[in-house]
Amino acid sequence: MIRAQPMIVLADVEAGSLWFREVLGLASGHGGPEYEMLMDGEEMVAQLHDWEADEHPHMGDPNDPSRGNGVLLWFATDDFDAVTDRVRVAGAEVLEGPIVNPNARHREIWLRGPEGYTVVVAGR
Numbered sequence: 364m365i366r367a368q369p370m371i372v373l374a375d376v377e378a379g380s381l382w383f384r385e386v387l388g389l390a391s392g393h394g395g396p397e398y399e400m401l402m403d404g405e406e407m408v409a410q411l412h413d414w415e416a417d418e419h420p421h422m423g424d425p426n427d428p429s430r431g432n433g434v435l436l437w438f439a440t441d442d443f444d445a446v447t448d449r450v451r452v453a454g455a456e457v458l459e460g461p462i463v464n465p466n467a468r469h470r471e472i473w474l475r476g477p478e479g480y481t482v483v484v485a486g487r
Contacts (some may be wrong), residue, residue, distance in 0.1 A: 365438050365439070365440045365484075368408075368409070368437045369409050369410070369435070370410035370412055370437045371409070371410075371411060371433060372435070373411055373412070373433075376395070376398065376411045377394075377395070380399040380401065387401075389401040389403055389408065390402045397412070397413045398411065398412050398413065398416065399411040419473075420459075421458045421459060422435065430478070431478065435482075435483055436476060440484055440485070442486065443472075443484070446484045446486070456474060456475035458481065460473055469485045470487070471483055472484050
């Protein structure tokens with residue numbers, strides 16, 4: 364199974380979180396100025412990340428307004444090893460990984476996707 368978990372990068376994560384909570388009725392699953400998980404019940408449906416939080420160098424450039432800049436297509440999978448095998452077979456451009464993200468307690472692989480979008484797949 365694979366599930367989308369989109370992430371957008373913002374200058375003000377807390378204001379963005381408030382907007383999603385107020386406008387869409389989502390709940391905060393993390394909170395704070397650098398990162399937010401937006402929840403619908405027990406399901407995380409979106410993520411917000413601050414431009415200035417530097418642990419991920421492939422998020423984009425806040426000064427570049429081009430399409431896809433600041434948008435990460437983030438997917439969670441139950442079979443991370445199968446995904447990394449497919450990445451290798453397809454010859455996809457790997458930006459980073461596979462790595463272990465100790466904060467999220469999962470593995471990640473960051474890819475250059477179609478038309479320059481950054482695609483991230485995460486799994487245990």
